[in-house]
Amino acid sequence: MIATPTSRNSLWRTIRPIGAAALHGIAFVDRKLIAIDTIKGHLLEIDLANDNTTIINPHATAEFIDATGIALWEDTLWLTRENTVYCCQLGDFKLQEFVSLPHPANGVAVWQNTVYVTCQKMGDILIFDRQTKRQITQFYAPGVGVENITVRDEELWVCDTTEQSVYCLERATGNIKFSVLTPFAFPTGLAFYRDQAGETLYVAYADEEAYIRDNPNAEPSHELTYRDRTFVHPLDYHYNPTEHFALSNGYLLEMIYTEEIAPLEDVSALQQVEWRIALPAETDRQKVKHIEPVGLPFTEEVVEGQRVAVFKFDSLQPSERHIFGWKALVEVRGIKYRLIPRDVENLPDLSPEFQARYLVDDDELAMDQLVVRRAAKEAVGTETNLLRKVYKIRNYVYDELSYGIKPHIDTPDVVLDRGIGSCGEYVGVLLALLRLNGIACRTIGRYKCPAYAEQQGVPLQPDFNHVWLEFYVPGLDKWLPMESNPDDVGENGPYPSRFFMGLAWYHIEIGKGISFETVTSKGLPLEEISLGDIAINHIRFTIVKELLPE
Template identity: 75%
Template sequence: MSQPLWQRTIRPFGAAALHGIASYGDRLLAIDRVKGYLLQIDPVSDNTTILNWQTAEEFVDITGIAVWEDTLWCTRDDTVYYCQWGEFKLKPFVTLPYTADGVAVWRSTIYITCQKAGYILIFDSNTGGQITRFFAPGVGIENITVKEENLWVCDRTEQTVYCLDRATGDIQFSVLTPFECPTGLTFYTQPQTNETLLYVAYASEEAYIRDNPNLDPSHELTYRDRTFIHPLQYHYNSQGHYALSNGYAIEMVYAEELSPLDEVDLEQVEWRIALPASTDRQKVVHVEPIGLPFTEEIQDGQRVAVFKFDHLTTGDRHVFGWKAIVEVRSIKYRIAPREVENIPPLPPEFAQRYLVDDDELAMESYIVRRAAREAIGSETNILRQMYSIRNYVYDQLSYGIKPHIDTPDIVLDRGVGSCGEYVGVLLALMRLNGIACRTIGRYKCPPYAEHQQVPLQPDFNHVWVEFYLPGLDLWLPMESNPDDVVEQGPYPARFFMGLAWYHIEIGKGISFETVKSNGVPLNKEEISIGDLAINHIRFTILHELPPVKS
């Protein structure tokens, strides 16, 4: 049975690294930067034809392509080229001071992305002169296409597609792509249905285990090219200040296997495990118990599964937990700093709960209080403060995994932190600056959207933060450390007010898991949950979700 085009991944035959793509009639065009092939691709069957079969070497290292009428436009190194369709002999149009990454054409106007310059440069094809320029929306290498009154830009580092006003360059909204390293994009109209899809190309490398008969043992870790084209869904909710993109139905299992390490004898045990939350991007379809029944309670607005045991001893063995079906999409909020210039003060109940040191944040220590002052300087706008705090923490810390979580004063002094320690520092600096915030997590589904109906296990748990905007009454997500990818910046903003489809939101502002005996929480110094049980986490990506209906 053939898949609908909105769900189908296109994998051209013989391609190594697709970059620019374009639409031409009822076919897609793509350039393979490594081989120099200009490919004509059937989106329904993957049937692939090399169009420039006599001039492929001349097209090696081309990164962007566009077609207008019978002219093909290309970018390579610092030069934009053009040629007549079918001739495929490149002629220079303009040479830039820096590398030209992507190109789009609308009538006589040529749009060129240039990461090194930090701009989208706009030229007149008749005169060869520059008309104007717009700021580039992201920090990475970008490609571009045009559709009517909008420019659409994909950024490889930001893992994001931006929709810009073609006249002003202002960002209308942006969406996260379901896969990493987007390298090209184009709109394609299916002839039979007149349905228009936004296709995005991806190119990267993936690690895999190779069976090498010349070695003993025969398995070795190596890398291979990974390139394909997939439709990008997008739905902009202007009232909610966010845009949704591709999503997946996911089955998540969280179970504890009771297996105490030491002698235990506990009475009237209450074991609480948070359940997935329903949010703008996440819908809980179904929840059921595993192993043992639970009762469900609402704690601070969050769903919690409660397991009860009259008596737990060293020899007891149980498996218990929950299985949930959730529908999760990527989300990206867009709020300009000017929209929050005159926000009302934080409600007193929020200040009492979300500005206090309730999680060993060392907010009274000198090093943390100094960092809170340095992070924002003289900035008064809450969004700019948040961005400054994030960048300050990224400047101060490098990522590293540790067996336990240290307090923010120790982490800042050390300069290395895990995701949980990044969160602790962020919380402390935000709260000291009067910004209400809370933790959220607890796991991410392994981000392999093509691995459907296959059990997947995450390597680690994960936490991030949410901060509150008074006036708009919004809790906005911000990742802890994944955007800290470049030493001293510039840092991408893909997960600043955004989450990918593989983030599973569980237990906003409450502990993910707690255990009480006779109504008293366990003393972590004497016995921890990890001493009592082994947790088992499993994800299964069931299928891709259909586009959101407007």
């Protein structure tokens, strides 16, 4: 029996079934969580309150190995395995073939006399009549990865492993109502839990994690290896149709950014120094709760609508040492904007102010170079719709570039010739091609919190800084985010769209359209000395807690 929770919040926890290797499809029956372990073939009954785990098909596990989706309708269990959809009586486990597909069947859901089956290879959701086994129709799958599915009343809910997303579709038409980013990667199954207090959407995840193993037979004894990682976590979501976005799970983060004055070699004394560092922004998904100085006090300025901390020094001598910066407490959530090409037809022209600020080469974008201008033309072809143009430019850049870390950022013409770019170089190419096509855009970002949502209260250091961009939709007066390179996950696509008009909870928005950090001496920018020559930055994140649903 599942323990009765004392409050709704007591169910808001990560469920880690004992002995599970890779959970895929999940379902609920009589307030019990049922899940399939695709590696072991175990059909599990899991206690939501304490992770207690029972194998309910102990004599039929072999038949359930490689099963990837399950559904329950009345007393019948449905599952997908390889190319076939099966059904059986719950407790009997004698599988009966329902239908076979030409490609692997990934997920299954059942609602009355209708059976829904996802198939990545076909790129569709197939709909069958439960009595006749005939296919009624099919819908386009919303993402590009392996998908699982469940039904809630008049809605289909689909999770996609590659897209790191959950989609809400109209059950009658297959049209997407909205989508949300999941707080963890590789979602593999989903189901709604209902009780007297309401309902909660649970999502299963399955992948591998790297860890350091202490091997006494090796020298050195510590070695890198991998282990299965699978769990179930509730998904919080809030859809705002008026503003065209949906929010998902949120976290309270503490971010510390500091500079340590430590010159690489003796430099001349600097007089009347003003050191500016941008502060976290207020956005639809990010709320700044508190900011305080670290090491030295600062004053605050507003630059183009962005908050900036200003540290002032009468002089900086070569022998001086300081640590200074800021600490911010920030609430962050996943966000996914939902706009379709029809929403951006017949847009007004950009204002002269926006044209002067966001359509110009103000950051060594090589917009006058032939290779860049040719790429801008090739990327969009004859397309005129703003949203389709942005999407085509993104995919063109992904086709032309592969990701690689560089010690410095080259201009877009050099990057396009080379075919390899860092995140900053991806951004430069995207900015150039968008602006040459009349699309206002600007940079954003700087850092991402390490995406370890379960490691709360532990200091975390990001390995690199990170940059992405925003593009502007006139008429709607909206800046929409677009990642630089993380969705470029394969050669020649199809590319996921998880971060096209979307950001995960671990993106920290700092300094929209302005420089993250600048130093002036006597009112003039430093020209012959880079920041890296005189200071070392220290960045630390702490995930304080997950935000409970409102």
